[in-house]
Amino acid sequence: MLLPETCSIKVDGVGCNLPPAHVVSIQSRDGSGEYMVAVVCDDHKDGLEKRLQEMQKAGRVPEGRIHFQPVKLVVTDCVAGMEEDYVDIELKRGANSDRKLA
Incomplete structure (x- = not known):
């Protein structure tokens, strides 16, 4: 799932620049x-959490359990692709790949 790069909260009209954690x-x-x-x-x-609870009491958001799921970052530097991807790496970038020859 692609998430926003920053926290959703605004304080005095200014958005928080910290990355999301939940x-x-x-x-x-x-x-x-x-x-x-x-x-x-x-x-x-x-x-x-406090604001959502207040909004639930006022009927502005649905009743239910507020759930915080930690964000898990996944990064990779591998290349997994088709023949064209290996050609790009080898020819255009001048790098050798570990492509298996058929």
């Missing part, structure tokens, strides 16, 4: 679904 969702009470509502950094996690 995906925030609300799990419906009847078990019919889970709805993603934001991504948030560690600094704003508690404040967002």
